[in-house]
Amino acid sequence: MPEPAVRRGVLAAAAGLALAVAAPPQIASAEPPACALLGTVGTPELGADETTAGLDAFPAAAIPLPDQVFLRTTAETFNRRWSFAVRDGSVYVKQAAAQGGWRTLPLPGCMAGRIAGVSADDDELMAIDVDGRFFTMDHILSAPADWNWSSRYGTPLWTGPGNTLPPGTIAWTWSVLSPNEDRLWRDTAGNDHNVGGAKVSHVFALTDDGHRIHYVDPWLPLDHSYEMSTPDQGRFRAVALSTSGSTTLVVDRFGNLYTRLYDFDISGADKVFFRYSYEDQRGRPAAPDMLGERIDDHYAAIQLPAPDWLRQPRIPGRITDRISVHKTGIGSNARELRVEGVDGGRTGYWVKELAADHWDFVPTDLPLAGRLLDNPGTDHSADDTVAASPYTYAGLTASGVAVRIESFDVAVSPTPLRLDFADGSHLDLTLHTVDGLRQTVQASGITDQPRAFDGTVEIPADTLATLPDQSAPVREFLQTALAGRRFTETPVRVTTNEFSIEGLGPTLSRTR
Template structure:
């Protein structure tokens, strides 16, 4: 979530706060850091680089890194490579010249994954614990580490990569590099006074994406739905500046702009609206958040090694890359986020990803995960209601209302609420609160007099005849309650 005016207070608190028992239990390591604060003004200085020892001659390191992953990664200034539990660094613009990074003692030799975006780098150890290095767009002498992660204010006792997944990625949306992002109404919104930082991770079957944010509770409860209503099964995931990129086993690719703030969850700092914000003088953030956009198929061989990186300000300034082969030569396919087609760049390096069955036709529906098992039904007076396959990661769910033999279908929009205490993943007996909104189709409002009196009364009285109406929504694994409709549905 965005840091705003709390950034300076967070730095002071970090300097004064002792390591907590939770931090000690998870392996304390560099408890004080400046991750999450506005970065130093980026420059071209390499001060401190020459103090790092050259990489040993026997370490196999590339001349250049072309794709971001968790073994090799890059930002605008630096390239990083993981080998044997250690991390090596060089200037991204230079060919070769690798040096051995300085790591905290508890992390050196134990790194299993590394990912950099913008001015922050994340390293993960064998237990999946997250460590953050700040000022990654600046000179090496400014780099500093912290194991702290989670509420409050990036001062929590630490967190781990969800699912203990090897398919994770680090994303940073910043005011310095990205400046603005664009909502579905076409309005550009400033990133804010500080950054939005998430680790995104794929579940084992590739159908769920969980994210952890260093200012949110240190749990694994926040999710972003995959394409196809959360049922698409991805083979790989890459994210930069809140733009995620996924691919399935048939080479079907999708991208999405999404994070905690963009989703509609950060009502403390931002105004959101489901009503059309196009042309508004002071537009709110348009909801629902941008959905997945299907990318064109690549006309050649591809692997599951995919990458996205930022190329300039604005949420469309992204480049997609996919490792592959064309006419017998290895390299990568690339395109700007909104470009209509792909081009191939030969590197003649061995392929390191797994080849996909890249078919020219769309096979996104061929490997869908099972729908959510959570269905609910109930009644309020003469009106019965039903919700099928409710998924906490999916932003829009059909809500079917019936009375007098008539059926009225509306949309129940839900986004995770802001919380500072941990919650179990998914649905459980612990009530989960959502910011909800009930959307009534305009065609229904235009012909409301033709509906059963009970349905007509519900729309006019409970929803004030409006197209969009906010409502708190509370869900457990046994019940779903919609406050505005005074409606409680039980699990079926």
Template sequence: MLRHALAATVLTIGALAPSAPAAAAEGPCRPVGTAGLADLVPGDSTLGLSALPPATVDLPARISLRGTTETFNRRWSFAVREGRVYVKEGSANGGWRTMNLPDCLDGRITGISVDDDELVALDESGRIHTMDHALNAPWTWNWTYRYGAPLWLGDGNTVPYGSTRWTWSVLSPGEDKVWRDSAGNDHPVGGAKVSHVFALSPDGSRITYVDPWLPADHSYEMATPHRGRFRAEALSTAASTSFVVNRYGDLYTRLYDFDIAGSDRVFFSYSYEDQRGAAFPKIQLPAPDWVRQPKVPSSGQITDRISVHKTGRGTDARELRVEGRDHGRSGFWHKALTDSGWSFTETGEPLRGRLLQNTPDDRSADTLVPASPYDYAGTRGGVTARVDAFAVAVTSTPLLLRAGDRELTVTLHTVDGLRQSVQSPCLTSQPRVFYGTVEVPRSVLDDLDAQQPELRDLIRDRLGSARFTDTDVVVTDRTMTIARLGLTLNRT
């Protein structure tokens, strides 16, 4: 995104950590911190940790799952109790310390999530606060309430839906290095990090993300599995890899963020053309889809406490964890992202999540929400066009073209565009502009002369007989305009 070119130009206004250990968070919340900049080189220093007061509340010896009351990254474990945050070295058993917090946060934190070198905390109003350098020594930690355009300097944002099912994700050049597109090509993360809060809607069917470089709204979404109709019970995301589960224990993962989706056309080159084997590949679109993960063995119990965390470089370096039991022993099931089966680690701790029905068969479709109600149709010349169940987060939708008694189905690809002004969530009377691409099947192009004349002429004249044609797509709750096709469809 803009972060890749502009991060280097952002000044560290009031952002350099003070020289006194553990003093970085004292006083009021800073309007500007260093979270928008590339991190310090992580080290092993714990400078400032011993100056933090020992914890006086009951806390676990170890944290095994990332959540919003307890969480961890490669170096540190964090927990929140009664509005305050506690920290210890991740590899240590115990040794908890009480973090120094800004005055505006002390005693008011309702949830936390850490990934990579950034920690997010929510206050009682759901407002997002960010702590930077979370892979470094405590003396470097600093906070900001700024969030949103421009350049992480906006007036702040809140977690979508007022959700308790939210998570913080950071994909970074320092820790992850590269990510892999749907053609199997690895691409550098970029000059700086990609950071999102992902939040699950109350009914579990929508995932909204807020990025600190984008407008302070709740308009960007990632579709759940089954074209956005899957109803998830829980969500965890790390390094842009999201992990969801439904009430029957069906598990899915997906690599997705604003840059990977195809929305950052200012600084990246994307293509729907096949990029496999290309000497200088562009980023392959559509973005990687959801991957159905193997179910936990049906002999084991599981809860809705799920977790994903990064384990190394590249987008396959992820570990999935699910709280549960195995033959009466409590702990968590775990596997590497690409492994074919699950293993179990016993912790002896009581289960804290809600038990799910871990059925052996795939029941992903049993709790689907209704399809999107946005159907559009219109006519141009002798061609009638129709789009059914259009959903803003679904990136590929059938576009039915009809002339006479002949039908032709092409694909309308849509990706939310880069914007710096606030957009309404969902579809409203406010026009929503998508980066669009019309894909014509290869079989149609190979036998174009056999098509009905009006359909043939539309493909030749409006699309230049190309398989992929970029176009602006503007959608409201009443109309859809596909510029290159010269079509305006009305809601039916």
């Protein structure tokens, strides 16, 4: 659409006028108001207006609100310019650096009085209404005159008819990794990579009583199929999460805190725009600044597997489940963590930089808003009440080698791959799986609908190093089926009853 027409649509949406561009999707069981907002979200960025133009047109807030917002939650949130709050279905805004000065944010009629939560990151604000529907406000690093709402979400290219929170969501957060604000992120080889030509925006939703995390990307299909595992191979049961710039912070009821850098692009799924490799990328030259373009093999590929969860130091005091992470500068290590708590009888929040080895306390003397956690000082990360995945598969290769996959989980990678040979010898391999790019709707979890993964079979380094000492059947298998390579890429296909590893030949059958 030409720029003037977009601009007119932006101003209309900001003034609270719904733009009926399509029949509203039926995305909730109730009958929500018709709502189709065009907006500019997902389009190339305009230059930011550093003034407060348009703010004076917003009515002064008529309810009490905190002078300052210290933690990014879905009741109160902030980016580096603005703070937002939700009360009784309405949204309020103020300059982040100012004390007080709250104003009422005008909303389109179909949103007015219906907002259940907001989360700001970078230059986007995600609002969720009482039916769980997504509404994104764009340009929130600019002046309020540029702000605008969109109900668009999903493929193709963030033009889909809209999406909702996954069923059973107990907490959610909005995350934006951008070329303008973050510029770079660091992989597990220690190499910095350009974010790319576009932002990576996700809703992260904590579900299933806290032991599963779904991420909902606006460029992907209108489903809830993509997941990021919780810590301890999915056995961690979180009570809260916060994400900023693709860095997620979680906490359980015992005060155990973990962070992880992870999104669709970082996971290894976006092979259209990026190169990935399990081969060691340390020491290779960094790619030039060619945002959004594939880089040739001379430069470092993105190291796989993706970064795992990192345990954060235990906080030496009382804490609640109000946790927060936000950006502080360029690069994926520029993150600050905050956790509401008490120290020496004073309320406030514990704070540390992402890579720091200790927490400091900042008093605010505000009433605690979160639920107090046990924080006993011992490790309870793995929750024994989280059952292992029930999907175990086994079968035989054409040469009679028994292959077994134990407790496969779509969100957990890698997975042990066990091979047993007729002479009694065995081989333990590793199967890496990445939930790749899809443009059609996929059911969540494992179902009768085939689910495709980008698979990689890894031979452990010590097995390769002792190849001459292995049994004859093991040596033959490694040299023929896997060509003696450390890493072998192979498509993987999974259903409720079958597990196919194309590179190894067999289709395994479910055993339990």
